[in-house]
Amino acid sequence: MTHHILEVDSLIKSFGHKHLLTDIYLKCTTGEVIGILGRNGTGKSTLLQIIFGSTDAESKSIRINGKFLEKAFSDGDKIAYLPQGNFLPNGLSVSSVIRTFLVEEDRRNSVSVNARIKPILNKKISALSGGEKRYLQVLLILNLPTAFALLDEPFSQVEPLYRTDIKALIDLHKQEKGIIITDHDYLNLMDVSDKTFLLTGGALKPILETKQLIEYNYLPPEKSEKEAEADDEHFLIDKQTSKDLGLAINYDEESLLSLFEKPESKGGKAYLEKLFGNPTKSKILLQNRQESIKFFQQNDGLLRLDRKQLDFITVYLESGIAMNSSQYSSLSIYLKNKYRTSNNFYIQETGMQHVFEFLKEALQLATKIQDLNPNWYLSNLAYQIQEQIKSSNLRDFMDSYGQKPLYLHFSEFDFMLRNKGKEQLIWLLERFYEFDAYIAVAQTSKKLKFAFPEFEDTQSSVIEIEGLLHPKLVKAVGNDFTISAKENMCFLTGANMSGKSTFLKAFGLAIYLAHLGFPVPAFKMKTSIFDGIFTTINLADNINHGLSHFYSEVKRVKEVASEIKNDKNLVVIFDELFRGTNVKDASAASSMIISAMAQQPGSVYIISSHIMEIAQELEKQKNIFFKCFDVRVVNDEAIYTYKLVDGVSKDSLGLHIVIKEQIVELLKGNNLTS
């Protein structure tokens, strides 16, 4: 066996102003398999074609056994190249191709008796499956009497069994020649290669282990065990809480959702609404979402979204226009529509163009995201986007659209997109909508100066908030508030209009937003993950069920109590407990319920009340703490600070407010002072 050495260096190849290959040194000897990995567009195929001699470069030095070669292939016995696409003439039979391609009789015979080739000898190339075609091509290239073989993606579009066979072929033929392979299937490539390189930034980096592929950002970071186990666990919330906090999924003035910027696309809007209605208690999901929103907040303008394009693609994919993939059908459709374009033809033609642009944009976006080293979740999504586009259906379309004449391939392209590649396209669209929704949240967060909450690892409940305010108030006053397992019950008091209900709502909203993975209306927030939130702020009577206001309250307290007893860590908020009954009963009932609830560990409670008298009784329990809103009376005028302070409020401004509103004067017919 003759020993040959192939050396490649001084290689420079540019496209426009972009240097594709700049720093390449490659050496391959007989008996060696060199594997080259690289993202799409990094120049793997170009590198092989330059070595082969079918593509020119600004500068190159290709040497075999020290002899410079300008067009290596023209010698016939130096280098063979397997291109990515099918290079065999479709009209010929397999046996005819073998006879034409292989000159040596013994090579022809060895290929013809190959177990996978023998049964298909009389089939035409066009009648072969993708795997059969690829296997035949690899077999033919490796049987050419050349010193080296360059294989461009030999494993692509091939089922696992064929991959194993192709690996066996490479192993067999490496004894007589040097082989250079590029592929995206890094596992098979690394398995069959003696040396592996990653083509990145125009240079080849040696790869010794898979970990390096992650470091070079070719593969997404590995999932930790926790991430692998992360399930979407639902955070509990009920109708009353949703009503109290304005969590309805609409854009009414009252709704919290109306506070958020609207995503640009229809799909993005739907995605945001879906996110908004699905709070979770999975820490991994929450952190992934937070990191993604932060990523888009920091990288403004990364996603270029053409709303019309996305909407049109959806219409195109869902259109029920009949499909047919033949060339005859293409030509017939094209001729029919040449002078008078039908609506269906317009949808198909424009849809295909939009899909092509969209796929290009998606690939660029995925590359940009990977270049910016995002968190695991986004990095993995970017990787998935590339994988989906590289899948055979979309890849065939990307390779052929604009290259092959549309009048002959119109129906084929349409079939590729609306039938074979539809699922992948819908998935890709969904990712764009997801990013669009994140961008909307990021913009809102930036505009309203929201903060991302930190999630505590602790099992026991804790919430620490600094500068909490209600996001709907223009001149809101920020308040700091801490509640923990040790002091899990806050008894909140304050004069009328001092800001108790607003604070409770703001607190509830912060908890809800934190469990969406969204930023919160506060300066800083740390929280443990809770199982749910139950608020009772604007409880009404229920005429339909014949329930009075008081009885509705009792039923509600019972409902919440049963949830607490289900071993759940909840956030419970009651605004003015038992306001629907007389002071005496309300006082006794409140004291009884608050004391009982405070003894339930795990959950945290904030209960506001005007019945300050029960505070003395409650003080006996160590885990109950007291907060009130500070109100000062200066010159008979109440000054509301909206500041939360320690203690129990002694202010009684209800009568003061009624007198100030001059209702009695109005009834007596006296003149009202303005």
Add this chain to the structure above:
Amino acid sequence: MRSLFLYYKQISSFNIPFSLLVAFLAYINGGSFDVFFFLPLLTIGYLLALYLFEVRYAHQYFFYFNLGHEKLKLIGFTFGVNAAIALTYFLIF
């Protein structure tokens, strides 16, 4: 040689029917059949066939490259065969 003739066959599968059509149209309009057959066979029909092959089957050039045939060699061979046929025809008739 077998592979060169395969390329010739692929190019001629468009070139010959196209040239025959031109010759037929010229003939019914009073022109010479043979002149109007060989003329497009060596010019417009040939160029059009090369263009269509490039557009539709560009990948198949790798089939020939792997056998050591450069594009110029393939084009030259095909043209040469056609020119030889035309020359022989006009020398005989």
